[in-house]
Amino acid sequence: MAVIAPDLFGGIGLPGLHYAESLIDSREEAGLIARIDGEQLQPFRFQGWLGKRLTTSFGWRYDFDDASFAAGTPLPEWLLPLRDKAATFAGLAPDALAHALLIRYDPGAGIGWHRDRPVFEHVIGVSLGNPATLRFRRRRPGGFDRFAAALAPRSIYHLAGEARHDWEHSIAPMAVPRWSITFRSLSDKGRAVSSGS
Numbered sequence: 405m406a407v408i409a410p411d412l413f414g415g416i417g418l419p420g421l422h423y424a425e426s427l428i429d430s431r432e433e434a435g436l437i438a439r440i441d442g443e444q445l446q447p448f449r450f451q452g453w454l455g456k457r458l459t460t461s462f463g464w465r466y467d468f469d470d471a472s473f474a475a476g477t478p479l480p481e482w483l484l485p486l487r488d489k490a491a492t493f494a495g496l497a498p499d500a501l502a503h504a505l506l507i508r509y510d511p512g513a514g515i516g517w518h519r520d521r522p523v524f525e526h527v528i529g530v531s532l533g534n535p536a537t538l539r540f541r542r543r544r545p546g547g548f549d550r551f552a553a554a555l556a557p558r559s560i561y562h563l564a565g566e567a568r569h570d571w572e573h574s575i576a577p578m579a580v581p582r583w584s585i586t587f588r589s590l591s592d593k594g595r596a597v598s599s600g601s
Contacts, residue, residue, distance in 0.1 A: 418540060418551050420567030427489055427560040433532050439482055440506045440532075440583050456513035456577075463503040464523075464590070464598070473523050473597050479504050483585070490528045490587045494562045501528065501587040509584070514577035517541065519569070523594035527563040531555040532583040540571045 428436070445458035462483065465476035479487065483504055491498040503524065509515075520527050529538075536555045541548040551571075555561065563573070590598060 418553075418567050418571070420563060420565030420569075421540075421553065422493075422562040422564075423553060423555075423559065424493060424561075425556050425559045427493070427530060428486070428558050430558070433558050436486065436530075436585065437532055437583050440508055440585070443506055445506070445508055456510065457515065458508045458510070459505060461503065461505045464594075473521075473594070475598070486530065486585060487587055490530065490560060493560055494526055494528050494564075496526060496589060500526075500589045502590050503588040505586040505588070507584045507586070509575070509578060509582040511579055511581060512577050515575045517572045517574045519572055520563075520588065523591055523597055524588040525564075525568070525591040525594070526587075526589040527568060528560065528587045529555075529563075530560050530585045530587075531557060532585070533557055534578065534580045534582045536575050536578060536582055539574050539576065540567070541574075542571045 443460050445460050447456070447458060462477050462479045463475075465474055484498070487501050487504065488498045491501055494501075507515075534557060538553045538555050538561065540551040540553070553561070
C-alpha cells in the first residue's frame with residue numbers, strides 16, 4: 405500500500421491528509437459494493453431536503469433535520485475487517501472507529517462543501533467503484549485556498565488535524581456511480597454527548 409502524505413499536492417501539502425491506494429483488491433471491492441447495495445439505503449436528509457446520494461449508518465446516528473446524535477445499529481460483522489484495515493492505516497484502535505457511513509452516489513450525485521460534525525474527530529474514507537476528486541477549500545480574505553485530491557477506486561484517506569478542522573471538503577456530482585464507506589471516531593464532545601454528560 406503506497407502512502408502519500410503530506411505532499412499529496414505536488415509538494416504543497418495539506419497537513420492532516422493521508423492517502424493510500426490499493427487498500428483492498430478488486431474482489432473485496434465487488435463484495436463491499438454488493439453489501440452496500442444490499443442495505444436499506446435512504447436518500448440523505450438535510451433540514452427537510454432530500455439529497456441524491458443514498459446512505460445508511462451504523463454505530464451512531466447524526467440527524468441533520470433536528471441535530472440529534474444517538475446510538476444506532478451496531479456495525480455489522482461484514483464491516484469489521486475493513487474497519488480493522490482503516491484503523492491500522494490511521495494509527496487508531498479498531499473500536500475507536502465507532503461510526504460507519506455507507507453511501508451510494510448514483511449518477512448526478514455528489515456531496516457539497518462541509519466539515520464533518522464536531523461530535524466526530526478522525527474521518528477515514530474508503531472509495532469504491534470509480535475514481536473521484538476530493539476537493540478542499542479554506543476561506544481567506546478575498547476568496548479561498550483550494551486543493552484537490554484524486555481518489556482511486558479501492559483507496560483510503562484519513563482526515564485529521566488541519567485537514568479535518570480548518571478545511572471544508574466536497575465531491576462534485578459525477579456521471580458514473582460511486583460507493584464509499586466512511587469511518588469516524590468520536591470527539592471529546594461526541595463522547596460527552598454519548599455518555600450523557
